Amino acid sequence: MRRFRSICGAMLAMLLSAGAADAQSTIKVGVSQRDLGAMDPAFGIGNGDEFPIRQVFNVLVGPKDGTTNLKLEDLQGELAERWEMAPDARSFTFHLRKGVQWHRGYGEVTAADVAFTIQRMQDPKTGTAYGSNFRDITAVEVTDPYTVTIRLATPNPFFYAFALAPRFGGYIQSKKAVEELGDKFRHNPVGTGAFEFVSYEPKQKVTFRAFDKYWDGKPKVDTLEVLFLPETAARTLAFVKGDVDMIEGATVPGWQASVVKQKPDTVLDLGRPGAIWGFHLNMTRKPLDDIRVRKAIAHAIDQRVWTAAFGDFVSPIYGIAPQGYYGAMTKDDVPKDDWPFVYDPAKSKALLAEAGFPNGFQIELFVTEREEYKSNVLIIQELLRKVGIQINMRVVEHTSYHNDIRRDLNSMIMYSSGQPPLTQAVLNAFYKSSAIVGKPTRNMNFSHYGDIAGNSDALMEQANQEVDDLKRIAMLKQVQIEILRHVPAIPLPSPAGSWMHNGKTLEIGFPVKAYMGTFTMAKASRL
Amino acid sequence: MKYLMANKLTAVGAALCVLLIAVAALSPWIAPQDPLEQSFLTANQGPSEDHWLGTDAFGRDVLSRVLIGSRVSLSIGIIAPLLSALFGVWAGMIAGYLGGWTDRLLSRFSDLLMSFPSLLLGVMVAAALGPSFESAVIAIAVALFPRFVRLSRSATQVLKREPFIDASIASGRGTVSIMLKHVLPNIAGPLVVALSLWIATAIRLEAALSFLGLGAQPPTPSWGNMIRDGMTDLVGDPWPAAFAGAAITLAVLAFNMVGDALRDMLDPEIDT
Structure with missing residues (x-):
């Protein structure tokens, strides 16, 4: 009887494996x-x-x-x-x-x-x-x-x-x-x-x-x-039900944790170095032309909020390029004196008062409906509300958003993008004067840095061509500090x-x- | 009034309407928390002692958002039909009273608008004006406009054949004066019924426009945009969408109950 069982078992196993081999995977x-x-x-x-x-x-x-x-x-x-x-x-x-x-x-x-x-x-x-x-x-x-x-x-x-x-x-x-x-x-x-x-x-x-x-x-x-599953709800459901084996994530606070809770077998594939999230300040617009106002905005931003909202999905940023990019600034590279990117709401309010806005101000902006843009602006909107800056937001369609920000129509521009993981690439795309929106050679310089506040074109070019690795890295960090002192943008934590x-x-x-x-x-x- | 009170359902509906409007008016004082305050440590939670209706993805209190959201939803729901009535009733009376090419022009125009489903018309107008509170009001007002034109036009046409209108004309009253003194009061009944029913429609339209991102802009909560935002993680955190949906259902139900009751009372020909 035992033998019969083992034969049956073996036959069953053969049948099953044959079935598996035949099936199209x-x-x-x-x-x-x-x-x-x-x-x-x-x-x-x-x-x-x-x-x-x-x-x-x-x-x-x-x-x-x-x-x-x-x-x-x-x-x-x-x-x-x-x-x-x-x-x-x-x-x-x-x-x-x-x-x-x-x-x-x-x-x-x-x-x-x-x-x-x-x-x-x-x-x-x-x-x-x-x-x-x-x-x-x-x-x-x-x-x-x-x-x-x-x-x-x-x-x-x-x-x-x-x-x-x-x-x-x-x-x-x-x-x-x-x-x-x-x-x-x-x-x-x-x-x-x-x-x-x-x-x-x-x-x-x-x-x-x-x-x-x-x-x-x-x-x-x-x-x-x-x-193609554009609706996050539908994509999540398809994954949780097992209809698809892999999905692209969503940039909504708490979303990943929620999916893992619903489906414990989930493996998170967090790619790093991450993409670039930046909140660019159009320095041709009032009152963003005033460095005190820009510094006030920077001091009102608390990076820890992103960690609380997104968990492991984001990593803190110390310069312009996210960590892991070639030439990126680390925590130790952050200047100690009067650095604008330190959360300090009291200082933010003081700077606003100094700039003539003791009660804050209102500013209009538009943002695309895409999650990774809207979620970030909602967080920024709330942080700035705490220091008296009221953002009146208009949510628009994604394609027209990209057209309109490139026509220099927005005051504060949330931008999410991927670049080759090199600081040079980020600098070229966002901070070179030739990249300013509205110019024929435009790329994604929404702040107008290079024409306004400061210009780092020469230093960037020098770093690009430097053959010595250590010198090049030092120069790239120097450019980032030089640019950020003018606060043309608020670099946000980088999403994986x-x-x-x-x-x-x-x-x-x-x-x-x-x-x-x-x-x-x-x-x-x-x- | 006696009829209104005799019907229990009507009384419930009317009480709900009054309650909803009172809540909307008093919401800044009765909301337990700041509806905009984010707190990621307590995000995506179900109902609890601290948050009676749970929290959303940004850790905002859902109860406070539903309460504050009622301001947007109800104010658009009430203002838009009134605005629509203001223009639509006049256009309908003029068309019905004057007849001729004026009637043909106004009727064809409202037929043209009528040929679009009201939601589609609302979406078109709101998209053209750009998303905001005001454009949602205008969009819904435009969507309801042809309905008011039709209703008041046909009521006016019937009324025009009455001898007392002829008498007024004979006594030398002006057209505008006749419309105001004789026509409007006599067609007011069906218009009030329609208005109360279309408030419910307007609340639904507002929710749909907000759901599509064409209504009140973030962070201002409205019931429609709460459902939209809640959709992303509907399985993991269904509370914001569920409670906003329940609020819409309640409001639509309440105004419909009142509308139905008014119709029964003012329109004795319809046997219920």
Whole structure:
């Protein structure tokens, strides 16, 4: 009888395992974007585009799986087996892996594809938002099908981090496919990644299947689906019920803790270094043109409130760039004398009185309905109310918000963005005079720093070109202190990339610490 | 009045309306806490001794927010239909009394507005004006306008055939004077009924506009925007949305009960 039982048990086990092997394994990931923008790396914006792009494409050399660590010694080769930077930091040579195949029979990846990608990204006719990352390139030399050298106009030891890292348009594209598919390439991409594109249903989902010729070995799951679930309530419910294996988080105070409480198997995938949250003060507007008023605002902001609201999801910030960014200020770098970013409501009120506002003042601003913007402004609004500054807020639609702040229409601008994890990148985007909104070269300088209060362009440029690491870091910290003394913006605690997955159904293969959806499912398996 | 009191349901409805309006008027004094005060240490909590209706994601007291929120919801709910009536009733009387091309013009215009569902019309107007308290009032007033036009026009048309109107004309009274002295008092009954019912509609519309982000702007609480904000974590912390929803239901029910009772009283032809 015992033997019979064991035979039955064995047969049952065989049946079950056979069933499991036959079943198509699918991983479902819910993103917060309403719909796909583009899967063409030249046009992808936001996590909902970046995550699919990361599955389909590869970079030459990128950070280790699941990280955003761009330190030279920690990089891992993707399409390039090895690479060298010239000692003067003005040229980079990449040696390509042999035999890497494009999806759907578009042939082998060669140096010509790399040259094509860079030319395409540089060409103004392409119309990519990432063109400026490639501006410094003077020549791309193809030595042989597997060797390519990129030459720069000025020394830039971080060129690879600006231009060639995942997320900032640095993915290598197929010359043949881009030319053949034209505009269709946006929603019908051909890459080299672990998953190849199968289908796209607008506002519903994108489906991918495992690429069996993937250079790093065929993925363990057969199908990957990316679902567009913009409503936080719906996305949360889909995750808690187990309909999706992974979701992009929400930026609402207490939300993560609430999900973990409802679903204890949840694994939080907090990517760091985090994104940038900043509250920019338009210094062309009264009374924000007065340094005393700006200092009063800074002294009214208590960073600890964010920690109380968001917990581990945010980390404190000490300068302009979040912790973990190259050149970021640490707690010890914060000047001791008269630093504006110290919570001191009494001083704030005194400064307001000095500036002629003993009873505070009212100011109008508008903000997008998006959670990460609105939640922050609601917290700031309440903190400023305590010192007598009343913010009259108008909530507007996200796209028109982005248009209007770039037309210099707002007085105080909440901005949430991802940048390459380098202090230089943050400075260039927000504090260079050429980046001031309203100028043709505008980027995201909403405060008008550079034209008003102070100008740090020369120091920034000097830091960009400095080849010595220690000197460069010291200069970057010096620029941050110089800028912040004028209080053109209030840097807010930095949010981690917020994803979470079901620990019972999904194993990603490595801890996810990369930000902005730049991690692959190449090593993922269903449990 | 006797009829009103004889009906228990009506009495309850009327009492509720009075209570709601009193609460809205006195809310700054009776709210137990500052409805804007954030406290993340006690965020997302259910009802407790300190917070009778719990707290929201920002740790704000839900009871205080529901009480203060009633000011926005009820004031828009009452002001908007009154504003709408002010214009709509006149337009309807003019159309009904004068007839001819004036009538055709005004009627076609109100038909045009009528062809949009009132919520859609409200959303269009509020979106065009930009989100605020005032634009919510205007949006709802516009949405209800054609209903007042129709009602007062048809009542006026019926009334116009009465001999005493002819008598007034014969005695040399001016048009405006006839409308004020004879037409308005005689069509007031159905208008009052409609007004009380449409207050309930306006409260619902305000909640819908606020839910869509087109009503009162944060941090000012209104019942609609409380539901909207509560949606994000509906499963984890359902309290803000649930209590705001309950408040809307209560208010709509109360005004509808009064409206129904007034109709029964003023419109004897309808047999209930």
